[in-house]
Amino acid sequence: MKNLVILGGGTGGTMVANHLNGEMPKGWTITVVDPSKSHLYQPGLLFLPFGARDEDRMVKPRAKTLQSGIDWVKKSVELVDTDSQEVVLEGDERLHYDLLVLASGSQIRPEETPGLLGDEWRQSIHDFYTLEGAQALRETLATFEGGRLVVDVVEMPIKCPVAPLEFLFLADDFFKKRGIRDRVELVYATPLDGAFTKPVCSNVLSYLLAEKGIRLETEFNAAEVDAEGHVLSSYDERRIPYDLLVSVPTHMGAPFIEASGLGDELAFVPTDHHTLLAEGHNNIFVIGDATNVPASKAGSVAHFQSEIVTENILHTVNGRSLHDGFDGHANCFIETGGGKGLLIDFNYFVEPMPGHYPLPAVGPFTLLGESRRNHWGKLAFRWIYWNALLPARPLPVPNRMSLVGKKSVHVHQDLPIDRAGKSKAA
Amino acid sequence: MSAIAMTEHNVDLNEEGFMTDALQWTREIAEALAAEAGIGPLTEKHWQVIHFCRDDAVEQGTPPGLRRISKLSGVSMKELYQLFPKGPGKLAAKVSGLPKPKGCI
Ligand SMILES: Cc1cc2nc3c(=O)[nH]c(=O)nc-3n(C[C@H](O)[C@H](O)[C@H](O)COP(=O)(O)OP(=O)(O)OC[C@H]3O[C@@H](n4cnc5c(N)ncnc54)[C@H](O)[C@@H]3O)c2cc1C
Numbered sequence: 001m002k003n004l005v006i007l008g009g010g011t012g013g014t015m016v017a018n019h020l021n022g023e024m025p026k027g028w029t030i031t032v033v034d035p036s037k038s039h040l041y042q043p044g045l046l047f048l049p050f051g052a053r054d055e056d057r058m059v060k061p062r063a064k065t066l067q068s069g070i071d072w073v074k075k076s077v078e079l080v081d082t083d084s085q086e087v088v089l090e091g092d093e094r095l096h097y098d099l100l101v102l103a104s105g106s107q108i109r110p111e112e113t114p115g116l117l118g119d120e121w122r123q124s125i126h127d128f129y130t131l132e133g134a135q136a137l138r139e140t141l142a143t144f145e146g147g148r149l150v151v152d153v154v155e156m157p158i159k160c161p162v163a164p165l166e167f168l169f170l171a172d173d174f175f176k177k178r179g180i181r182d183r184v185e186l187v188y189a190t191p192l193d194g195a196f197t198k199p200v201c202s203n204v205l206s207y208l209l210a211e212k213g214i215r216l217e218t219e220f221n222a223a224e225v226d227a228e229g230h231v232l233s234s235y236d237e238r239r240i241p242y243d244l245l246v247s248v249p250t251h252m253g254a255p256f257i258e259a260s261g262l263g264d265e266l267a268f269v270p271t272d273h274h275t276l277l278a279e280g281h282n283n284i285f286v287i288g289d290a291t292n293v294p295a296s297k298a299g300s301v302a303h304f305q306s307e308i309v310t311e312n313i314l315h316t317v318n319g320r321s322l323h324d325g326f327d328g329h330a331n332c333f334i335e336t337g338g339g340k341g342l343l344i345d346f347n348y349f350v351e352p353m354p355g356h357y358p359l360p361a362v363g364p365f366t367l368l369g370e371s372r373r374n375h376w377g378k379l380a381f382r383w384i385y386w387n388a389l390l391p392a393r394p395l396p397v398p399n400r401m402s403l404v405g406k407k408s409v410h411v412h413q414d415l416p417i418d419r420a421g422k423s424k425a426a
Numbered sequence: 427m428s429a430i431a432m433t434e435h436n437v438d439l440n441e442e443g444f445m446t447d448a449l450q451w452t453r454e455i456a457e458a459l460a461a462e463a464g465i466g467p468l469t470e471k472h473w474q475v476i477h478f479c480r481d482d483a484v485e486q487g488t489p490p491g492l493r494r495i496s497k498l499s500g501v502s503m504k505e506l507y508q509l510f511p512k513g514p515g516k517l518a519a520k521v522s523g524l525p526k527p528k529g530c531i
């Protein structure tokens with residue numbers, strides 16, 4: 001028997017497992033390793049702090065998301081030994097693999113910033129990137145009577161890079177509804193030089209920030225938090241006093257990636273941008289937040305990647321050459337508050353642009369334009385996630401980006417030197 | 427070296443002042459780019475960072491981010507902020523003749 005082993009049964013791991021179930025040649029088994037009993041729909045975390053109580057629709061037993069025919073090992077991975085092709089699990093159990101998929105996502109590491117974790121954690125300092133964090137913040141916001149609320153992104157990359165902005169838009173709305181918006185100051189501190197990494201998007205989002213009275217503090221690299229004194233400070237010694245700090249802490253890959261020597265300085269796996277093979281390995285694929293590819297850490301990216309990884313695994317087991325199809329395609333519904341939203345669509349090379357998605361010139365979602373339909377898109381997405389994406393049912397959405405129907409194209413600059421140090425133009 | 431002198435040296439810059447061809451880079455251009463960005467004469471420590479950035483970019487195919495520089499160049503985060511005030515990640519790349527680090531979307 002040969003084993004395909006998938007480490008992590010979140011968004012990416014589940015999609016690949018379900019895609020391949022029944023497609024692998026005779027003699028292959030599919031095993032997913034994940035210690036956590038339930039699957040969390042992470043985009044729903046954004047709404048919990050503002051009073052949503054739909055945890056029951058955000059969390060499902062993992063057993064229900066993995067199709068029958070897939071083995072699920074409920075253990076934590078401690079190490080990958082690439083020489084012996086073995087995964088070491090907790091309790092020193094070993095699992096042999098012939099093909100491996102790293103799908104262990106990314107995790108927040110508040111301990112990386114001095115002062116974040118401590119007595120004030122989940123009191124006056126919060127996160128909303130974990131279920132417990134979002135729930136604790138819901139309690140705090142329900143009784144928040146005013147003052148300065150600071151949302152701080154500690155360092156990039158983070159999951160769903162627009163989530164902190166969406167949080168602020170929703171906070172603006174929330175405090176208006178509670179009738180205390182005039183008593184709340186909203187501040188967004190980011191290490192980036194604008195509201196978003198992609199310039200076109202940054203421009204669009206900046207006007208929204210101004211419209212909603214949100215102060216932007218750019219190139220702010222958080223060095224430490226004085227939790228008792230309620231002050232956040234940066235490496236260049238800027239200080240931001242706060243009443244409530246909502247931190248998006250440093251993100252890192254799973255600890256076993258680091259322990260196995262498979263990661264970069266943030267424990268993300270160096271991955272071929274197009275084939276999604278782990279660099280230096282021909283039997284290890286990487287998907288989703290675990291990769292170091294310069295695409296958003298988002299469920300939509302994991303979805304587009306799952307089709308490439310699936311195809312390439314089938315090519316590998318059938319002895320064919322790999323498809324280098326991934327172009328960094330990402331799209332993202334952005335909540336802008338007041339029941340509205342906008343949708344952006346971009347890839348490695350193309351800036352987000354106005355247009356429609358997924359059908360050129362028709363929609364149904366408007367790119368980079370605020371509309372009520374985009375907001376519905378975000379809500380409908382949860383249904384799509386559970387009922388179409390995870391079970392790997394075909395969706396009428398191409399995984400490569402289509403430029404038809406988009407109004408302007410701005411091509412990103414690629415690094416002009418290749419690995420050998422030669423100019424690409426030469 | 428002013429922007430005009432840069433043109434005479436055939437240095438192509440993008441609208442944000444980053445070089446578009448890392449092969450055109452020389453130590454002299456680095457000094458000029460640093461001066462443009464308001465960074466005083468380049469010290470030994472600056473060069474340590476610049477050499478790390480260029481070597482790493484060739485090896486990795488992409489310019490290093492701030493955390494990578496502080497972890498691998500032997501210059502601490504605090505020092506990096508003193509050497510390249512405000513945005514050390516971005517400024518180190520600029521002076522090293524590399525594109526702006528993507529900072530991951
Ligand atoms: C607040 C918030 C809002 C978001 N909004 C959006 C959005 O609007 N749109 C969008 O597209 N994306 C959004 N995302 C991002 C999206 O949820 C993630 O990018 C996506 O889930 C990544 O999938 P993944 O498979 O890489 O990782 P995950 O889905 O996180 O799965 C990783 C899995 O690995 C397992 N694992 C970890 N360590 C180990 C170990 N040692 N051994 C075994 N298993 C392990 C974990 O238990 C987990 O099940 C949001 C995320 C957050 C936090």
